[in-house]
Amino acid sequence: MQLLPLNDLGARESKTKPGSVDFGILLPWVSATDGFKISVKLIHEKDQFLQDIQPKEFFLIHSHHPAADPSYSDYWSTQIDVDTKDKPHPRSQWGLPGRYVYRYCLYNTNSKQLIDWIIDPFAREFGVGKLSAFTLGYTDYQWLYDTNYKTPALEDLIMYELNINEFGGSIDTTIDHLDYLGDLGINCIEVMPVSNVSEVLDWGYLPLGYFGVDERLGKRKDMQKLIDEAHKRGIAVVLDSVYGHTNYNFPYKYIYDNLAYSQNPFMGITAKKYFGEPTDFKRQFTQDFFYTVNVHWLDCYHIDGFRYDCVPEYYDGTLGSGYANLVYNTYQYVKGTNGTNHYARFYNNSSLNLIQCAEQLEAPIEILNKTYSNCTWQNTTFSTAEQIANGTNKDLYPLGMQLGLYDYPISVTTNSDTIKKTALHYIENHDHSRFCCNFRVIPKKDNNDQSYELYKEGDRNLWYKVQPYVIALLTSKGIPMLWQGQEICENYFLIDDGIGRVRMLRPVRWEYFYSEEGKQSISLVRKLIKIRKEKTQFLYGDYYFYNNHYEYQSKNILLFSRRYKNQFSLVALNFGDYDQTVPFTFPINGNYTEDLHGFDNLRNVASNVNTPLKIPSNYGRIWSV
Numbered sequence: 001m002q003l004l005p006l007n008d009l010g011a012r013e014s015k016t017k018p019g020s021v022d023f024g025i026l027l028p029w030v031s032a033t034d035g036f037k038i039s040v041k042l043i044h045e046k047d048q049f050l051q052d053i054q055p056k057e058f059f060l061i062h063s064h065h066p067a068a069d070p071s072y073s074d075y076w077s078t079q080i081d082v083d084t085k086d087k088p089h090p091r092s093q094w095g096l097p098g099r100y101v102y103r104y105c106l107y108n109t110n111s112k113q114l115i116d117w118i119i120d121p122f123a124r125e126f127g128v129g130k131l132s133a134f135t136l137g138y139t140d141y142q143w144l145y146d147t148n149y150k151t152p153a154l155e156d157l158i159m160y161e162l163n164i165n166e167f168g169g170s171i172d173t174t175i176d177h178l179d180y181l182g183d184l185g186i187n188c189i190e191v192m193p194v195s196n197v198s199e200v201l202d203w204g205y206l207p208l209g210y211f212g213v214d215e216r217l218g219k220r221k222d223m224q225k226l227i228d229e230a231h232k233r234g235i236a237v238v239l240d241s242v243y244g245h246t247n248y249n250f251p252y253k254y255i256y257d258n259l260a261y262s263q264n265p266f267m268g269i270t271a272k273k274y275f276g277e278p279t280d281f282k283r284q285f286t287q288d289f290f291y292t293v294n295v296h297w298l299d300c301y302h303i304d305g306f307r308y309d310c311v312p313e314y315y316d317g318t319l320g321s322g323y324a325n326l327v328y329n330t331y332q333y334v335k336g337t338n339g340t341n342h343y344a345r346f347y348n349n350s351s352l353n354l355i356q357c358a359e360q361l362e363a364p365i366e367i368l369n370k371t372y373s374n375c376t377w378q379n380t381t382f383s384t385a386e387q388i389a390n391g392t393n394k395d396l397y398p399l400g401m402q403l404g405l406y407d408y409p410i411s412v413t414t415n416s417d418t419i420k421k422t423a424l425h426y427i428e429n430h431d432h433s434r435f436c437c438n439f440r441v442i443p444k445k446d447n448n449d450q451s452y453e454l455y456k457e458g459d460r461n462l463w464y465k466v467q468p469y470v471i472a473l474l475t476s477k478g479i480p481m482l483w484q485g486q487e488i489c490e491n492y493f494l495i496d497d498g499i500g501r502v503r504m505l506r507p508v509r510w511e512y513f514y515s516e517e518g519k520q521s522i523s524l525v526r527k528l529i530k531i532r533k534e535k536t537q538f539l540y541g542d543y544y545f546y547n548n549h550y551e552y553q554s555k556n557i558l559l560f561s562r563r564y565k566n567q568f569s570l571v572a573l574n575f576g577d578y579d580q581t582v583p584f585t586f587p588i589n590g591n592y593t594e595d596l597h598g599f600d601n602l603r604n605v606a607s608n609v610n611t612p613l614k615i616p617s618n619y620g621r622i623w624s625v
Contacts, residue, residue, distance in 0.1 A: 001291040002291075003291065003292050004026070005068060006296065008022075008024045008065065008077065009025065010023075010123050010124055010132075011023050011123060011133075011134035013134065013136060013137075014079065017079070017081075019082055020079050020082065021079070021080050021082055021134060022077065023079075023102075023120075024076070024122070025038070025075070025076050025104065026068060026122075026285075027074050027075075028071065028072035028073075028074050028265035029261070030074055030076075030106070032061075032062035034108075036062070036108055037059060037106075038104060038106055039057050039059045039060065039104070039105045039107070040060065040103070040104055041057050041104075042056050042080065042082075042100055042101075042102040044092065044096065044098060045099040045100060045101055046093045046098065047089075047092050047093055047094070048131075050091070052091070053089045055102075056086075056094070057105075058078055058080050059078065060076040061077060061078060063075050063077070069284050069285070072265055082094065084096065096136075097136050098135065098136060099127075100133060100134055100135075102120070102131065103118060103120075103131055104118035104120060105118065113258075113259075118130075118254065119132055119196070119209060119250075121209065121251045122211055123209050123212060124211050124220060125213075125219065126208075127215060132209065133215070135220075143342065144232070145228055145229075146342045149232070150344075150345055151345050151348070151354070152353065153351060153353055154353065154374055154421075154422055154479070155420070155540055156187065157236070157355075157479045158186055158187055158479070158529060159186070159189070159190050159238075159482070160181060160188070160189050160483075161189075161190045161426075161429055161481055161484060162174070162483075163191075163203065163430065164191065164192070164217050164218075166484065166507045167507075167508055170218055171213075171217055171222040172218065172222060174226060178226075178233055179233070181235060182235060184487060184522075184525065184526060186482075187235055189235060189238070190240060190307050190357075190481070191239055191240060193240045193241070193309070195207040195213075195214060195241075196208045196209030196210075196215075197247065198249055199503060201503045203430065203502040204242070205275065206275075206276045207242050207246055208247050210290075211293065224301055231302070236305070236355065237303050238305045238307050238357060239301075239303050239305075240306075240309055241294075241307065241309060243309070243314060244279060244311070244312075244314040245276035245278050245279060245310070246267075246276055247277065248277055250277065252265065252266035253267050266283055267286075268282070270282060270320075271313060271315055271316045271320075271322060272312050273313065274310055275310065279313075281322035281325070282316075282321050287321060294326070294333075298334065302342050302345070304346075304353075305354055305355025307377075308326075308327070308357065309359050310359060311367065312363075314326075317370075323358070323367075323371065324370065331352075331354060331356065331372045352419075354374075356372060356374055357376060357377065357424070358373040358376040359376070360373075361377060361379045364376040364377070365407055365409070368412065369412060372414070374422070375422050376424065378423045378424065380402045381402050381426065381476070382426055382428075385472070388575060389465070389469065390438040390439075395553065396553045396558045396575065397549070397553060400545040400546075403472055404476070404477050404544070404560065405422065405476075408421070408422065408423055409421045422478045422479055424480075424481045425473055425476050425478050425479065425480050425481065426473070426482075427473055428482070429481070433458070433492065433493045434489075434490055434493070435458075435486075436458035436460060436463060437458035437493050439459065439462040439465050439466075440458065441459070443456050453500075454495060459491070463489045466489070467619050467620070468558075468574060468618060470521075470525060470528065471571065472558070472573055474532055475528065475531070475571045477543040477562070480532075484508050485508040487522045487525040488512040488513050488522050490508060492506045527595075527596055528596075531596075535595075536564045537562040537563055537564040537567040538562050538569065539564075541562040541563050541569075542562070542563050544561045545558075546560060546561070551582055551583065555576065555580045555582060556574060557572065557574055557576075557580055557582055557615060558572075558573045559572050559573075559582075566588070567625075569623065570592075570622070572621045572622075573619075574616060576617055579617050581613065581614045581615070582615065583610040583611065583612055583613070584611055585608055585611070586605050586611060586625075589605060590625040591604065592623040592624065593625075594621055594623055596620070596621060600614065602623060
């Protein structure tokens, strides 16, 4: 993979000629010799809705970019003087500093074909819908907190997934909540896609533009400030990145479909087709494009890593041209910086802490063993917990095994690079209903007594049934992840498919923070995160599941321990509706403190002697020596 010549692509204010803007776009197989002409239509953002002011049109010149691979070197460019003397109307803002929106048009002089409303694939800013943007008079963001910040080590991570639209409403209001997340104990936020999409309400998984922040969320400096402020609080930022598919209006789909070309230089199936319009990583242009996107976000936005969406779409094997190739080259790029400048954030005690997280639900163990990913989503913890909660499978054995990530690698050495490995645990994420919906769902009805499927909610009166699952999540081996509002018992229901999943706003209801259910739920989460951070065995320790169906699982009890050297904790969970007393033989003599509440402490415990443990219903205990 190689980096695209990004300094010559997109819309950029000239560094040598103030008030002039350079435009550049790579359009493989589109040449002036074939009768093509390309123009850019440009207007000041404040003029765009005024009927008497129309955009100004400028034509680009075709050439072959010397730094681009020959397979995609067709390059169109121009320089435009944005001067107040050339105002299209006396009331126009043309020539003044501020944001300008633009789009490309493609003409074929032979066939008289016109393709309008082409978004710039290299735009750094965006307008509404399919409009790209730039800011005249833009000044770079001044980073404040780079010097002392370090990306947390893999084993230290406690993640929090959030959707900026729903969590804070905008980037600015999300920044206002960072102190809350830091106080909760979160040290990594996984942000759902911020790339440009065509809809105002959308999860962001059908991208149009990859090199900037969608205007519905904020502007470039807003996102940079969010990351800077997160780093100030010791919170890493991981970006949800969608590379296996795009929106139909993504220019390298939209243009070539309208031209009726039999082949496409960018699009096509790499491995599997699940969503949207698939990208073809067998194409050099596609590989280089997304590699350049990664480096841009690492360099321009100082993010700490990526959560790669829907990896099966472009995972074509260890030696393939798709996913494995991308994460390898991204790792090598960061390694090649040798920790200079802001890349020092990734280096701590000689460990390179770039976060590369795969959403590979079909083969999570394989993706860790065979690629440079260092962590992965996996649905087994979620699905086994869900089956227990809704009564479809009461067997606690699969959950007990999964919490220890048996068969998952701890580290893998490839090409002299030794990379730590682990997986995420979650019982809630953006793809599923809130966990309390497993216990009881409350229908919403209109005046005609018709159920509103989209507006059903989990019964928060049963919030206490979630407790043993939360304790398991935050004491397990691996990386625990909370989904926004989970800590205050958010209770949205989510349909399995359809447009209502992705285009319905479900804002976190912060009033829940003050409700009785919310207060008790967040109190438990705070205690557990504090325990996890203070007791080394929960970060680095071995995991042991006490598999005894007769004594434990048959009574809805799950026992496991975490041990690091002489530090030992027993986690005892009761998933049933009745208190239980069970025997247990502790491996270490001593006085055991119950960490959740400080009572039910065990004094003068002798090893290898049965000790009765009382475990409350729908709850648990943590005893540590």
